[in-house]
Amino acid sequence: MAHYNLPTPVSEEDIRKLRINDTVTLQNTLFGIRDATQIHMFDHGRKTRFDLNGHAVIHTAPNVRKVPVNSEFPAGYQPICIGTTTSDRMERFTKPLMTQNGVRMIVGKGGMREGSSQAFQELGGVYLAIIGGTAALETTWIEQIEDVDMDDLNPESLWRFKIKDFGPLLVAMDSHGGSIYQEVKGDVARNKDAVLKSLGIHS
Protein backbone atom coordinates (compact mmCIF):
# COMPACT_ATOMS: atom_id res chain seq x y z
CA MET A 1 0.00 0.00 0.00
CA ALA A 2 2.39 2.63 -1.30
CA HIS A 3 1.68 6.25 -2.09
CA TYR A 4 2.81 7.77 -5.40
CA ASN A 5 3.08 11.38 -6.46
CA LEU A 6 2.57 11.30 -10.22
CA PRO A 7 3.18 14.26 -12.52
CA THR A 8 1.34 13.76 -15.81
CA PRO A 9 1.87 12.49 -18.49
CA VAL A 10 2.99 9.08 -17.20
CA SER A 11 4.72 6.13 -18.86
CA GLU A 12 3.50 2.54 -19.04
CA GLU A 13 6.28 1.68 -16.59
CA ASP A 14 4.87 4.15 -14.01
CA ILE A 15 1.44 2.54 -14.36
CA ARG A 16 2.66 -1.05 -14.08
CA LYS A 17 4.12 -0.20 -10.65
CA LEU A 18 0.67 0.60 -9.24
CA ARG A 19 -1.29 -2.05 -7.36
CA ILE A 20 -4.79 -1.93 -5.92
CA ASN A 21 -4.95 -0.24 -2.50
CA ASP A 22 -2.03 2.04 -3.38
CA THR A 23 -2.82 5.76 -3.37
CA VAL A 24 -1.89 8.36 -5.94
CA THR A 25 -1.73 12.15 -6.00
CA LEU A 26 -1.71 13.65 -9.49
CA GLN A 27 0.10 16.81 -10.59
CA ASN A 28 0.07 19.03 -13.71
CA THR A 29 -2.83 18.24 -16.01
CA LEU A 30 -6.14 16.38 -15.89
CA PHE A 31 -8.72 16.11 -18.68
CA GLY A 32 -12.46 16.20 -17.93
CA ILE A 33 -14.58 13.92 -20.11
CA ARG A 34 -18.11 12.51 -19.97
CA ASP A 35 -20.90 10.56 -21.74
CA ALA A 36 -21.57 13.05 -24.56
CA THR A 37 -17.86 13.79 -25.08
CA GLN A 38 -17.12 10.12 -25.71
CA ILE A 39 -20.29 9.49 -27.74
CA HIS A 40 -19.10 12.25 -30.06
CA MET A 41 -15.48 11.05 -30.10
CA PHE A 42 -16.08 7.35 -30.65
CA ASP A 43 -19.59 7.03 -32.13
CA HIS A 44 -19.51 10.15 -34.32
CA GLY A 45 -15.76 10.06 -35.07
CA ARG A 46 -15.04 13.53 -33.76
CA LYS A 47 -11.33 14.21 -33.18
CA THR A 48 -9.90 16.25 -30.35
CA ARG A 49 -7.07 18.71 -30.77
CA PHE A 50 -5.74 17.73 -27.31
CA ASP A 51 -2.91 15.25 -26.89
CA LEU A 52 -4.15 12.78 -24.25
CA ASN A 53 -1.16 10.43 -24.60
CA GLY A 54 -0.07 9.15 -21.15
CA HIS A 55 -2.64 11.35 -19.47
CA ALA A 56 -5.43 10.96 -16.93
CA VAL A 57 -9.09 11.68 -17.64
CA ILE A 58 -11.74 12.30 -15.02
CA HIS A 59 -15.43 11.50 -15.54
CA THR A 60 -16.97 14.90 -14.97
CA ALA A 61 -19.25 17.65 -16.26
CA PRO A 62 -18.34 20.70 -14.21
CA ASN A 63 -20.29 23.73 -12.99
CA VAL A 64 -18.54 26.70 -14.62
CA ARG A 65 -19.07 30.43 -15.14
CA LYS A 66 -18.37 31.98 -18.54
CA VAL A 67 -15.96 34.92 -18.12
CA PRO A 68 -13.79 37.04 -20.43
CA VAL A 69 -10.57 35.33 -21.51
CA ASN A 70 -7.53 36.52 -19.51
CA SER A 71 -4.42 35.00 -17.93
CA GLU A 72 -6.38 33.75 -14.93
CA PHE A 73 -9.10 32.20 -17.11
CA PRO A 74 -7.40 31.30 -20.43
CA ALA A 75 -10.35 29.18 -21.59
CA GLY A 76 -12.90 31.83 -20.65
CA TYR A 77 -14.32 29.62 -17.92
CA GLN A 78 -14.10 30.06 -14.17
CA PRO A 79 -14.55 26.81 -12.23
CA ILE A 80 -17.45 26.82 -9.74
CA CYS A 81 -17.82 23.20 -8.71
CA ILE A 82 -16.02 20.27 -10.31
CA GLY A 83 -16.80 16.73 -9.19
CA THR A 84 -16.95 13.18 -10.46
CA THR A 85 -19.79 11.23 -12.02
CA THR A 86 -20.56 7.47 -12.17
CA SER A 87 -18.03 5.74 -14.44
CA ASP A 88 -20.07 2.64 -15.21
CA ARG A 89 -22.08 4.42 -17.92
CA MET A 90 -18.87 4.98 -19.89
CA GLU A 91 -17.59 1.40 -19.71
CA ARG A 92 -17.56 0.80 -23.48
CA PHE A 93 -15.29 3.79 -24.12
CA THR A 94 -12.29 2.69 -21.99
CA LYS A 95 -10.61 0.64 -24.70
CA PRO A 96 -10.94 3.21 -27.54
CA LEU A 97 -9.83 5.95 -25.15
CA MET A 98 -6.65 3.98 -24.48
CA THR A 99 -5.96 2.64 -27.99
CA GLN A 100 -6.89 5.76 -29.99
CA ASN A 101 -5.85 8.48 -27.54
CA GLY A 102 -3.25 6.81 -25.31
CA VAL A 103 -5.04 7.56 -22.04
CA ARG A 104 -3.47 5.66 -19.10
CA MET A 105 -5.50 6.70 -16.06
CA ILE A 106 -9.24 7.04 -15.51
CA VAL A 107 -10.39 8.91 -12.44
CA GLY A 108 -13.98 8.12 -11.52
CA LYS A 109 -16.43 6.84 -8.96
CA GLY A 110 -18.39 3.62 -8.60
CA GLY A 111 -15.91 1.48 -10.56
CA MET A 112 -15.81 -0.08 -14.03
CA ARG A 113 -16.29 -3.59 -15.37
CA GLU A 114 -14.42 -6.48 -16.96
CA GLY A 115 -13.90 -4.78 -20.33
CA SER A 116 -12.03 -1.92 -18.68
CA SER A 117 -10.02 -4.33 -16.53
CA GLN A 118 -8.96 -6.20 -19.70
CA ALA A 119 -7.92 -2.94 -21.36
CA PHE A 120 -5.91 -1.89 -18.29
CA GLN A 121 -4.07 -5.24 -18.34
CA GLU A 122 -3.39 -5.31 -22.09
CA LEU A 123 -2.46 -1.67 -22.56
CA GLY A 124 -1.19 -0.58 -19.14
CA GLY A 125 -3.84 1.50 -17.42
CA VAL A 126 -5.44 2.07 -14.03
CA TYR A 127 -8.71 3.22 -12.54
CA LEU A 128 -8.28 5.70 -9.73
CA ALA A 129 -11.27 5.98 -7.39
CA ILE A 130 -12.26 9.36 -6.07
CA ILE A 131 -14.95 9.80 -3.44
CA GLY A 132 -18.13 10.64 -5.37
CA GLY A 133 -20.19 13.56 -4.13
CA THR A 134 -17.22 15.35 -2.60
CA ALA A 135 -16.93 17.98 -5.31
CA ALA A 136 -16.42 20.97 -3.01
CA LEU A 137 -13.18 19.34 -1.82
CA GLU A 138 -12.19 18.22 -5.30
CA THR A 139 -12.59 21.75 -6.65
CA THR A 140 -9.88 22.96 -4.27
CA TRP A 141 -7.41 20.65 -6.08
CA ILE A 142 -8.05 22.37 -9.43
CA GLU A 143 -6.12 25.56 -10.08
CA GLN A 144 -7.54 26.57 -13.41
CA ILE A 145 -9.52 25.57 -16.49
CA GLU A 146 -6.70 25.91 -19.01
CA ASP A 147 -8.52 25.01 -22.20
CA VAL A 148 -11.68 23.47 -23.59
CA ASP A 149 -12.41 21.44 -26.72
CA MET A 150 -15.91 20.56 -28.06
CA ASP A 151 -17.21 23.66 -26.34
CA ASP A 152 -20.64 23.12 -27.97
CA LEU A 153 -21.19 20.08 -25.72
CA ASN A 154 -20.97 22.19 -22.55
CA PRO A 155 -21.02 20.98 -19.79
CA GLU A 156 -19.92 17.66 -21.38
CA SER A 157 -17.03 19.25 -23.28
CA LEU A 158 -13.45 18.02 -23.13
CA TRP A 159 -11.88 20.13 -20.38
CA ARG A 160 -8.20 20.64 -19.64
CA PHE A 161 -7.67 21.35 -15.95
CA LYS A 162 -4.46 22.57 -14.36
CA ILE A 163 -4.19 20.64 -11.10
CA LYS A 164 -2.10 20.71 -7.97
CA ASP A 165 -1.99 17.88 -5.39
CA PHE A 166 -5.05 16.20 -6.91
CA GLY A 167 -5.80 13.43 -4.44
CA PRO A 168 -5.13 11.15 -2.69
CA LEU A 169 -6.91 8.82 -5.10
CA LEU A 170 -7.27 5.10 -4.50
CA VAL A 171 -5.92 2.63 -7.09
CA ALA A 172 -9.12 0.58 -7.35
CA MET A 173 -8.35 -1.30 -10.61
CA ASP A 174 -4.77 -1.99 -11.67
CA SER A 175 -2.93 -3.27 -14.76
CA HIS A 176 -2.45 -6.73 -13.25
CA GLY A 177 -6.13 -7.70 -13.13
CA GLY A 178 -6.68 -6.44 -9.60
CA SER A 179 -10.02 -4.79 -8.86
CA ILE A 180 -11.34 -3.76 -5.47
CA TYR A 181 -14.83 -3.72 -7.02
CA GLN A 182 -14.47 -7.39 -8.05
CA GLU A 183 -13.28 -8.28 -4.54
CA VAL A 184 -16.21 -6.43 -2.93
CA LYS A 185 -18.62 -8.00 -5.46
CA GLY A 186 -17.48 -11.46 -4.38
CA ASP A 187 -17.90 -10.60 -0.69
CA VAL A 188 -21.35 -9.11 -1.33
CA ALA A 189 -22.51 -12.19 -3.28
CA ARG A 190 -21.51 -14.38 -0.33
CA ASN A 191 -23.13 -12.03 2.21
CA LYS A 192 -26.30 -11.80 0.12
CA ASP A 193 -27.18 -15.47 0.67
CA ALA A 194 -26.91 -15.05 4.45
CA VAL A 195 -28.92 -11.81 4.33
CA LEU A 196 -31.72 -13.44 2.33
CA LYS A 197 -31.76 -16.37 4.77
CA SER A 198 -32.04 -13.95 7.71
CA LEU A 199 -35.12 -12.47 5.99
CA GLY A 200 -36.66 -15.92 5.72
CA ILE A 201 -36.01 -16.20 1.97
CA HIS A 202 -34.46 -19.38 0.64
CA SER A 203 -33.22 -19.02 -2.90
Next chain:
Amino acid sequence: MQLQMNLVEEACKELYIRALKILPDDIKAGIDQLDKSETDKRAQVVLKTMITNISVAEREDNLLCQDTGLPIYNVKIGSNVQFDGMALKAAIRKGCERATKEYPLRSSVVHPITRKNNHTSCGIDMPAIHIDFCDDVESVEIEMVPKGSGSENNSFLKMAIPADGISGVKAFVIESVVSAGGKTCPPTIVGVGIGGTSDQCVAMAKRAATRALGSTCSDEEGAKLERELSAAVNKLGIGPQGLGGDGTAFAVHVELAHTHITLNPVAVNMQCHSARRARATITPSGVNFGF
Protein backbone atom coordinates in the same frame (compact mmCIF):
# COMPACT_ATOMS: atom_id res chain seq x y z
CA MET B 1 -53.92 34.43 2.38
CA GLN B 2 -53.51 35.27 -1.30
CA LEU B 3 -50.32 33.56 -2.54
CA GLN B 4 -47.89 36.07 -4.03
CA MET B 5 -46.16 34.57 -7.03
CA ASN B 6 -43.10 36.81 -6.78
CA LEU B 7 -42.43 35.25 -3.35
CA VAL B 8 -42.83 31.77 -4.82
CA GLU B 9 -40.40 32.57 -7.66
CA GLU B 10 -37.77 34.02 -5.32
CA ALA B 11 -38.16 31.10 -2.88
CA CYS B 12 -37.84 28.51 -5.67
CA LYS B 13 -34.69 30.18 -6.96
CA GLU B 14 -33.15 30.35 -3.49
CA LEU B 15 -34.20 26.79 -2.63
CA TYR B 16 -32.33 25.26 -5.56
CA ILE B 17 -29.06 26.99 -4.59
CA ARG B 18 -29.51 26.31 -0.86
CA ALA B 19 -30.28 22.63 -1.46
CA LEU B 20 -27.05 22.24 -3.44
CA LYS B 21 -24.93 23.92 -0.76
CA ILE B 22 -26.25 23.06 2.68
CA LEU B 23 -26.77 19.49 3.79
CA PRO B 24 -29.73 18.89 6.17
CA ASP B 25 -28.76 18.28 9.82
CA ASP B 26 -30.28 14.79 9.89
CA ILE B 27 -28.04 13.69 7.01
CA LYS B 28 -24.92 15.22 8.65
CA ALA B 29 -25.80 13.35 11.87
CA GLY B 30 -26.35 10.20 9.81
CA ILE B 31 -22.86 10.35 8.28
CA ASP B 32 -21.30 11.02 11.70
CA GLN B 33 -23.14 8.05 13.15
CA LEU B 34 -22.01 5.70 10.37
CA ASP B 35 -18.45 7.00 10.75
CA LYS B 36 -18.47 6.14 14.48
CA SER B 37 -19.70 2.60 13.92
CA GLU B 38 -17.68 1.76 10.76
CA THR B 39 -15.23 -1.11 11.32
CA ASP B 40 -13.58 -1.20 7.87
CA LYS B 41 -10.43 0.95 7.59
CA ARG B 42 -10.89 1.93 3.94
CA ALA B 43 -14.55 2.80 4.56
CA GLN B 44 -13.50 4.99 7.50
CA VAL B 45 -11.28 7.02 5.15
CA VAL B 46 -14.17 7.35 2.68
CA LEU B 47 -16.61 8.57 5.35
CA LYS B 48 -14.04 11.03 6.74
CA THR B 49 -13.58 12.47 3.23
CA MET B 50 -17.36 12.94 2.94
CA ILE B 51 -17.37 14.77 6.29
CA THR B 52 -14.46 16.97 5.14
CA ASN B 53 -16.36 17.79 1.94
CA ILE B 54 -19.37 19.06 3.93
CA SER B 55 -17.16 21.47 5.87
CA VAL B 56 -15.24 22.58 2.72
CA ALA B 57 -18.58 23.33 0.99
CA GLU B 58 -19.62 25.47 3.99
CA ARG B 59 -16.23 27.20 4.24
CA GLU B 60 -15.95 27.93 0.50
CA ASP B 61 -19.69 28.60 0.12
CA ASN B 62 -19.62 26.04 -2.71
CA LEU B 63 -21.89 23.28 -3.97
CA LEU B 64 -21.53 19.93 -2.19
CA CYS B 65 -21.60 17.98 -5.47
CA GLN B 66 -21.24 19.03 -9.10
CA ASP B 67 -24.42 17.15 -10.01
CA THR B 68 -27.21 19.72 -9.86
CA GLY B 69 -29.58 16.85 -10.55
CA LEU B 70 -33.09 16.85 -11.88
CA PRO B 71 -34.97 19.62 -10.05
CA ILE B 72 -38.00 18.44 -8.09
CA TYR B 73 -40.39 20.78 -6.27
CA ASN B 74 -42.89 19.27 -3.81
CA VAL B 75 -45.55 21.81 -2.88
CA LYS B 76 -48.06 21.52 -0.04
CA ILE B 77 -50.79 24.15 -0.05
CA GLY B 78 -52.96 24.97 2.94
CA SER B 79 -56.73 25.10 2.41
CA ASN B 80 -56.82 28.73 3.59
CA VAL B 81 -54.65 29.89 0.68
CA GLN B 82 -56.02 31.41 -2.52
CA PHE B 83 -53.91 30.86 -5.61
CA ASP B 84 -53.87 30.55 -9.39
CA GLY B 85 -52.57 27.05 -10.19
CA MET B 86 -51.09 27.88 -13.59
CA ALA B 87 -49.38 30.99 -12.21
CA LEU B 88 -47.95 28.87 -9.39
CA LYS B 89 -46.41 26.37 -11.80
CA ALA B 90 -44.98 29.21 -13.92
CA ALA B 91 -43.44 30.88 -10.84
CA ILE B 92 -41.76 27.63 -9.75
CA ARG B 93 -40.35 27.11 -13.22
CA LYS B 94 -39.13 30.70 -13.41
CA GLY B 95 -37.39 30.39 -10.02
CA CYS B 96 -35.65 27.19 -11.15
CA GLU B 97 -34.55 28.80 -14.42
CA ARG B 98 -33.26 31.92 -12.67
CA ALA B 99 -31.19 29.89 -10.16
CA THR B 100 -29.57 28.08 -13.10
CA LYS B 101 -28.80 31.18 -15.14
CA GLU B 102 -27.99 33.69 -12.41
CA TYR B 103 -25.85 31.58 -10.04
CA PRO B 104 -24.94 30.00 -12.57
CA LEU B 105 -25.59 26.29 -12.02
CA ARG B 106 -24.78 23.56 -14.48
CA SER B 107 -28.01 22.64 -16.27
CA SER B 108 -28.29 18.86 -16.07
CA VAL B 109 -31.54 18.77 -18.08
CA VAL B 110 -31.67 17.74 -21.76
CA HIS B 111 -34.37 16.84 -24.31
CA PRO B 112 -34.78 13.05 -24.04
CA ILE B 113 -34.51 12.43 -27.80
CA THR B 114 -32.24 15.16 -29.20
CA ARG B 115 -30.25 15.40 -25.89
CA LYS B 116 -30.16 19.19 -26.41
CA ASN B 117 -29.45 21.23 -23.25
CA ASN B 118 -31.36 24.54 -22.93
CA HIS B 119 -29.06 25.54 -20.04
CA THR B 120 -32.10 26.45 -17.93
CA SER B 121 -32.63 23.22 -15.91
CA CYS B 122 -36.12 23.38 -17.44
CA GLY B 123 -37.85 21.70 -20.36
CA ILE B 124 -40.91 19.63 -21.17
CA ASP B 125 -42.53 18.85 -17.79
CA MET B 126 -39.27 19.74 -16.01
CA PRO B 127 -38.79 20.79 -13.21
CA ALA B 128 -40.88 17.98 -11.76
CA ILE B 129 -43.64 19.64 -9.72
CA HIS B 130 -45.82 17.73 -7.28
CA ILE B 131 -48.70 19.58 -5.61
CA ASP B 132 -50.63 18.38 -2.57
CA PHE B 133 -52.99 20.04 -0.11
CA CYS B 134 -53.42 20.18 3.66
CA ASP B 135 -56.50 21.16 5.60
CA ASP B 136 -57.09 24.34 7.60
CA VAL B 137 -53.64 25.87 7.10
CA GLU B 138 -52.70 29.37 5.94
CA SER B 139 -49.28 28.56 4.51
CA VAL B 140 -47.52 27.00 1.54
CA GLU B 141 -44.61 24.65 2.00
CA ILE B 142 -42.18 24.10 -0.89
CA GLU B 143 -39.61 21.34 -0.69
CA MET B 144 -36.84 21.29 -3.31
CA VAL B 145 -34.93 18.11 -4.09
CA PRO B 146 -32.08 18.11 -6.64
CA LYS B 147 -32.01 14.43 -7.61
CA GLY B 148 -28.56 13.32 -8.75
CA SER B 149 -28.24 10.87 -11.63
CA GLY B 150 -25.97 8.33 -9.95
CA SER B 151 -28.72 7.40 -7.55
CA GLU B 152 -31.63 8.08 -9.94
CA ASN B 153 -30.15 5.83 -12.64
CA ASN B 154 -30.50 2.98 -10.17
CA SER B 155 -34.28 3.04 -9.82
CA PHE B 156 -36.23 -0.18 -10.01
CA LEU B 157 -39.86 -1.34 -10.35
CA LYS B 158 -41.14 -4.88 -10.15
CA MET B 159 -44.76 -5.81 -10.68
CA ALA B 160 -44.47 -8.82 -8.38
CA ILE B 161 -47.49 -11.08 -8.05
CA PRO B 162 -49.45 -11.96 -4.89
CA ALA B 163 -47.88 -15.46 -4.83
CA ASP B 164 -44.45 -13.80 -4.38
CA GLY B 165 -45.75 -12.39 -1.08
CA ILE B 166 -43.75 -10.06 1.14
CA SER B 167 -40.73 -12.35 0.59
CA GLY B 168 -40.71 -11.33 -3.06
CA VAL B 169 -40.76 -7.69 -2.03
CA LYS B 170 -37.86 -8.10 0.40
CA ALA B 171 -35.78 -10.11 -2.09
CA PHE B 172 -36.31 -7.42 -4.74
CA VAL B 173 -35.09 -4.67 -2.39
CA ILE B 174 -31.93 -6.65 -1.58
CA GLU B 175 -31.38 -7.46 -5.26
CA SER B 176 -31.76 -3.77 -6.20
CA VAL B 177 -29.25 -2.59 -3.59
CA VAL B 178 -26.74 -5.26 -4.67
CA SER B 179 -27.15 -4.39 -8.33
CA ALA B 180 -26.65 -0.64 -7.62
CA GLY B 181 -23.41 -1.38 -5.71
CA GLY B 182 -21.21 1.72 -5.53
CA LYS B 183 -22.88 3.53 -8.42
CA THR B 184 -25.40 5.32 -6.18
CA CYS B 185 -22.67 6.96 -4.03
CA PRO B 186 -23.48 4.98 -0.85
CA PRO B 187 -24.23 5.27 2.05
CA THR B 188 -27.71 5.75 0.65
CA ILE B 189 -31.26 6.15 1.85
CA VAL B 190 -33.06 3.26 0.21
CA GLY B 191 -36.60 4.33 -0.61
CA VAL B 192 -39.11 1.51 -1.07
CA GLY B 193 -42.65 1.87 -2.40
CA ILE B 194 -45.00 -1.05 -1.84
CA GLY B 195 -48.49 -1.36 -3.32
CA GLY B 196 -50.68 1.11 -5.21
CA THR B 197 -50.50 1.29 -9.01
CA SER B 198 -47.19 1.11 -10.85
CA ASP B 199 -46.90 4.91 -11.08
CA GLN B 200 -47.89 5.43 -7.43
CA CYS B 201 -45.41 2.77 -6.37
CA VAL B 202 -42.45 4.54 -8.03
CA ALA B 203 -43.59 7.92 -6.62
CA MET B 204 -43.79 6.41 -3.12
CA ALA B 205 -40.27 5.01 -3.44
CA LYS B 206 -39.00 8.49 -4.36
CA ARG B 207 -40.89 10.06 -1.43
CA ALA B 208 -39.44 7.44 0.91
CA ALA B 209 -35.89 8.10 -0.37
CA THR B 210 -36.18 11.82 0.32
CA ARG B 211 -37.79 11.51 3.76
CA ALA B 212 -35.76 12.87 6.71
CA LEU B 213 -33.55 10.38 8.56
CA GLY B 214 -35.14 9.32 11.84
CA SER B 215 -38.67 9.49 10.43
CA THR B 216 -40.65 6.27 10.20
CA CYS B 217 -43.43 4.89 8.02
CA SER B 218 -46.83 5.89 9.42
CA ASP B 219 -48.09 2.32 8.97
CA GLU B 220 -46.98 -0.13 11.67
CA GLU B 221 -46.27 -2.99 9.25
CA GLY B 222 -44.29 -0.61 7.07
CA ALA B 223 -42.24 0.62 10.04
CA LYS B 224 -41.46 -2.96 11.06
CA LEU B 225 -40.28 -3.73 7.55
CA GLU B 226 -38.08 -0.60 7.57
CA ARG B 227 -36.21 -1.86 10.64
CA GLU B 228 -35.82 -5.35 9.25
CA LEU B 229 -34.58 -4.19 5.82
CA SER B 230 -32.25 -1.51 7.26
CA ALA B 231 -30.43 -4.16 9.30
CA ALA B 232 -30.35 -6.57 6.35
CA VAL B 233 -28.98 -4.06 3.82
CA ASN B 234 -26.12 -3.12 6.13
CA LYS B 235 -24.95 -6.73 6.29
CA LEU B 236 -24.28 -6.84 2.54
CA GLY B 237 -20.78 -5.30 2.81
CA ILE B 238 -21.10 -2.91 -0.16
CA GLY B 239 -19.92 -0.06 2.05
CA PRO B 240 -19.39 3.65 1.38
CA GLN B 241 -18.74 4.22 -2.36
CA GLY B 242 -19.06 0.47 -2.95
CA LEU B 243 -15.46 -0.03 -1.77
CA GLY B 244 -16.51 -2.41 1.03
CA GLY B 245 -17.51 -1.81 4.64
CA ASP B 246 -20.51 -1.65 6.94
CA GLY B 247 -22.14 1.65 5.96
CA THR B 248 -24.14 0.72 2.86
CA ALA B 249 -27.30 2.64 3.82
CA PHE B 250 -28.32 5.26 6.36
CA ALA B 251 -31.72 3.59 6.44
CA VAL B 252 -34.39 1.86 4.40
CA HIS B 253 -37.58 3.93 4.23
CA VAL B 254 -40.89 2.40 3.23
CA GLU B 255 -44.08 4.04 1.94
CA LEU B 256 -47.26 2.07 1.36
CA ALA B 257 -50.55 2.30 -0.53
CA HIS B 258 -53.37 -0.22 -0.70
CA THR B 259 -53.29 -2.15 -3.94
CA HIS B 260 -55.33 -4.45 -6.21
CA ILE B 261 -55.99 -8.04 -5.08
CA THR B 262 -53.92 -9.35 -7.98
CA LEU B 263 -51.03 -6.86 -7.71
CA ASN B 264 -47.92 -6.83 -5.52
CA PRO B 265 -45.82 -3.94 -6.87
CA VAL B 266 -42.53 -2.89 -5.32
CA ALA B 267 -40.28 0.01 -6.35
CA VAL B 268 -36.85 1.10 -5.17
CA ASN B 269 -35.39 4.59 -5.44
CA MET B 270 -32.23 5.70 -3.69
CA GLN B 271 -30.79 8.91 -2.35
CA CYS B 272 -26.99 9.25 -2.31
CA HIS B 273 -24.87 10.19 0.74
CA SER B 274 -25.27 13.83 -0.21
CA ALA B 275 -29.02 13.54 0.38
CA ARG B 276 -29.81 17.15 -0.40
CA ARG B 277 -33.12 18.89 0.11
CA ALA B 278 -34.30 22.33 1.23
CA ARG B 279 -37.66 23.69 2.33
CA ALA B 280 -39.36 27.08 2.36
CA THR B 281 -42.56 27.96 4.15
CA ILE B 282 -44.53 30.94 2.87
CA THR B 283 -46.89 32.45 5.45
CA PRO B 284 -48.69 35.83 5.66
CA SER B 285 -45.58 37.16 7.46
CA GLY B 286 -43.05 36.11 4.78
CA VAL B 287 -40.73 33.26 3.74
CA ASN B 288 -38.81 30.97 6.12
CA PHE B 289 -36.10 28.59 4.93
CA GLY B 290 -35.13 25.28 6.55
CA PHE B 291 -34.98 21.57 5.78
